[in-house]
Amino acid sequence: MLNAPAQFPAPASQQRVSAAAGRKKVQLKPGRSLMDWIRLTKSGKDMTGLRGRYIEVTEEELAKHNKKTDCWMCIRGMVYNVTPYLEYHPGGEEELMRGAGADGTELFDQIHSWVNSESMLKECLVGRMTSKPTSVAKVSEKKSGLKVPKQTLLNGTSIPDGFEKQSKYISLKHEWFQTEDTITVVIYTKQKDINSDSVIVDLKGGVLRAEVRQQEYSYILHLELSHEVQEVVSVRCASKVGKIELNLKKLTSTIWNDLGQPREHHNSCKVNTDGGLFYRKCNLLSKMDISHDSRLLCFQLPPGCHLTIPVGQHIYLKSSIQDVEVVRPYTPVLPSLYPEPKDDDHTCTNIYLMIKIYPDGLQTPLIDKLQIGDCVSMSGPQGNFKYSQLKGISELILLAAGTGFTPMIKLISFTLKMSSFRRVRLMFFNKEEKDILWRDQLDQLSSKDKRFEVEYILSQPHPEWAGKRGRIEMSLCSEFLTVRTEELKTLVCVCGPTSFTEQAVGFFKQLGFSSEEIHAFSG
Ligand code: NAD
Numbered sequence: 001m002l003n004a005p006a007q008f009p010a011p012a013s014q015q016r017v018s019a020a021a022g023r024k025k026v027q028l029k030p031g032r033s034l035m036d037w038i039r040l041t042k043s044g045k046d047m048t049g050l051r052g053r054y055i056e057v058t059e060e061e062l063a064k065h066n067k068k069t070d071c072w073m074c075i076r077g078m079v080y081n082v083t084p085y086l087e088y089h090p091g092g093e094e095e096l097m098r099g100a101g102a103d104g105t106e107l108f109d110q111i112h113s114w115v116n117s118e119s120m121l122k123e124c125l126v127g128r129m130t131s132k133p134t135s136v137a138k139v140s141e142k143k144s145g146l147k148v149p150k151q152t153l154l155n156g157t158s159i160p161d162g163f164e165k166q167s168k169y170i171s172l173k174h175e176w177f178q179t180e181d182t183i184t185v186v187i188y189t190k191q192k193d194i195n196s197d198s199v200i201v202d203l204k205g206g207v208l209r210a211e212v213r214q215q216e217y218s219y220i221l222h223l224e225l226s227h228e229v230q231e232v233v234s235v236r237c238a239s240k241v242g243k244i245e246l247n248l249k250k251l252t253s254t255i256w257n258d259l260g261q262p263r264e265h266h267n268s269c270k271v272n273t274d275g276g277l278f279y280r281k282c283n284l285l286s287k288m289d290i291s292h293d294s295r296l297l298c299f300q301l302p303p304g305c306h307l308t309i310p311v312g313q314h315i316y317l318k319s320s321i322q323d324v325e326v327v328r329p330y331t332p333v334l335p336s337l338y339p340e341p342k343d344d345d346h347t348c349t350n351i352y353l354m355i356k357i358y359p360d361g362l363q364t365p366l367i368d369k370l371q372i373g374d375c376v377s378m379s380g381p382q383g384n385f386k387y388s389q390l391k392g393i394s395e396l397i398l399l400a401a402g403t404g405f406t407p408m409i410k411l412i413s414f415t416l417k418m419s420s421f422r423r424v425r426l427m428f429f430n431k432e433e434k435d436i437l438w439r440d441q442l443d444q445l446s447s448k449d450k451r452f453e454v455e456y457i458l459s460q461p462h463p464e465w466a467g468k469r470g471r472i473e474m475s476l477c478s479e480f481l482t483v484r485t486e487e488l489k490t491l492v493c494v495c496g497p498t499s500f501t502e503q504a505v506g507f508f509k510q511l512g513f514s515s516e517e518i519h520a521f522s523g
Helices: 034-041 059-064 083-088 093-097 105-112 364-368 402-416 439-448 474-480 498-510
Strands: 055-057 070-075 078-081 125-129 173-178 182-188 199-204 207-213 217-225 229-238 243-250 260-262 268-271 279-289 294-300 315-321 324-330 350-356 375-379 395-401 423-430 452-458 490-495 518-520
Touching: 034 083, 034 324, 070 083, 070 093, 070 105, 078 083, 083 093, 182 207, 182 217, 199 229, 199 243, 207 243, 294 364, 315 364, 324 350, 350 364, 350 402, 395 402, 395 498, 402 423, 402 490, 423 474, 439 452, 474 498, 490 498, 498 518
Parallel strands: 055 125, 395 423, 395 490, 423 452, 490 518
Antiparallel strands: 070 078, 078 125, 173 182, 182 243, 199 207, 207 217, 217 260, 217 268, 229 243, 279 294, 279 375, 294 350, 315 324, 315 375
């Protein structure tokens, strides 16, 4: 069996932020951006030293290539020579070396399951493993109540497309019923608090895919339907009995003998961190400038899609740049914070993204060029924030830097709707006044709802700026704190550049907050 390091990132690594924080990026040398990597891979250079040959690799052979100058790594059964990529790895060389000469799949999935390694490292492909090592699932079986079988051995010789994802299969019970005009698919989750936020459905081209998200697992139902249906779906959840109903409309009134043929991963569960995100095409409905460099874009989900984005979760947008798949996270927002959006402004079919355009960025200039009606590929929601973190909380302290404001938007709106929240305070860090997103709305909200307070802190203000200046520091954090009492339970939420998040988490820990009382958003 190949040795995968037990902990990744390493305890002392640059990539390991505090327990509450997420991925960390390191400063790369000039000329080592993702765009530079794409250029290098397209230059025709032999990236493997094998002149385009693919070989079969044994564990013993893989283990020999464990030095920076000769580093191979196995991801999902494929072996890559990652030496040329080391300097381009956003998490730093040391992190990548943790998987040197070994199976890095689990490490990879823990940190960036959403990155398509096959696309990113295509030119570094050495070949495939002769066998796939058995890997014990890390996720607690006890917690979820689901029994997870160990991964199985994979054999075969073809290279590399369609390499099957290592999901952990288990089935939930489902059945179907029909009337002359309708089909109803019922999934029994045995989970009492299930709601429609937990269900993602895509019905397109006669293929029905439903994903029921439970704590660490997603149950997948994936079928090519036996007859044609209209491309609309409605979802009903009977929370008390943990039952989900998917209602479809037949295109013609015929009686079906069977529901359809199974597609990939049908009737199975996959661990949520195992990657394999499902993307659907969404149309750009509108776009609006909200500052000199940021836009509010509204995307429409396709008619056969049912998907909601819970508070604090993000989605991924996928683009293809010179044939390399580039995926970036964005946190959906509301169409406005104040006045409150009308119901038809933010139906479940519209997803609003607040995006800052970085002129030298890889994906945002492409997004900026989108015209109304153009499509993007959008994943379902991901993220480590849970509603349960708000249970019993009466005060929120929010620290946002730049576009780190985006997860705060739904959080502010959601919590102010509840009378149990006595105070919601936002510290909003920006460079200049012109960078403050939705300042008017924030000011209006604070004058309308006295429970909401906002403070702007600028790191590069004009001399006449009368507000607070500087970057995050201890004195600012302690100044912002109210006297802590037994009955005022506080949750601190932080989002911004990694270094900002690290520092904020550190300061609040020094101020006596426990890890459970601090949430650091990571995208
Ligand atoms: P920015 O560069 O305009 O900086 C905004 C403010 O952040 C600065 O004024 C400063 O106060 C602070 N800051 C910046 N760099 C810092 C550092 N090294 N140390 C301490 N403070 C620092 O910000 P931006 O360009 O809008 O970037 C926002 C960041 O937030 C991005 O890194 C983005 O990835 C992250 N973000 C994360 C999520 C998420 O995890 N869910 C969501 C949205 C944005």
